[in-house]
Amino acid sequence: MQSCECGHRKLWVNCCLPIIRGERQAITCEHLMRARFSAYVRRESSFLIRSWHPATRPPQLMIDPDIQWQHLEILSSKGGLGEQEGQVEFIATYLQDGREQTLHELSYFIRLQEAWHYFAPLPMPE
Numbered sequence: 001m002q003s004c005e006c007g008h009r010k011l012w013v014n015c016c017l018p019i020i021r022g023e024r025q026a027i028t029c030e031h032l033m034r035a036r037f038s039a040y041v042r043r044e045s046s047f048l049i050r051s052w053h054p055a056t057r058p059p060q061l062m063i064d065p066d067i068q069w070q071h072l073e074i075l076s077s078k079g080g081l082g083e084q085e086g087q088v089e090f091i092a093t094y095l096q097d098g099r100e101q102t103l104h105e106l107s108y109f110i111r112l113q114e115a116w117h118y119f120a121p122l123p124m125p126e
């Protein structure tokens, strides 16, 4: 079976697509993180804006056309059902000018009106 871009061994139509379309909520902030990664791969900027906390949301989002997102690895996550905030540490791999690069980030998420929202990166623990 072809895996979703987010790394789950599920088809895109059963994995991140319903979350990106707003048909289903991400239950954990890790699910939202995965859907946001898939949205970067597929350039779904309206979902990226919608799932961004209003306090830190950019007015518009330019997805860099020179970056091709390749792969997401979740290192750790907190924030599930019934919780109001969470964190996801991940490594995202991308190609830029034919060279493989990585983004290692600890992201902070807040639940707002039942839905997880990306807030901002946190400083990495030492």
Ligand SMILES: [Zn+2]
Residues within 6 Å of the ligand: 004, 005, 006, 007, 008, 012, 015, 016, 017, 034, 035, 038
């Ligand atoms: Zn997915």
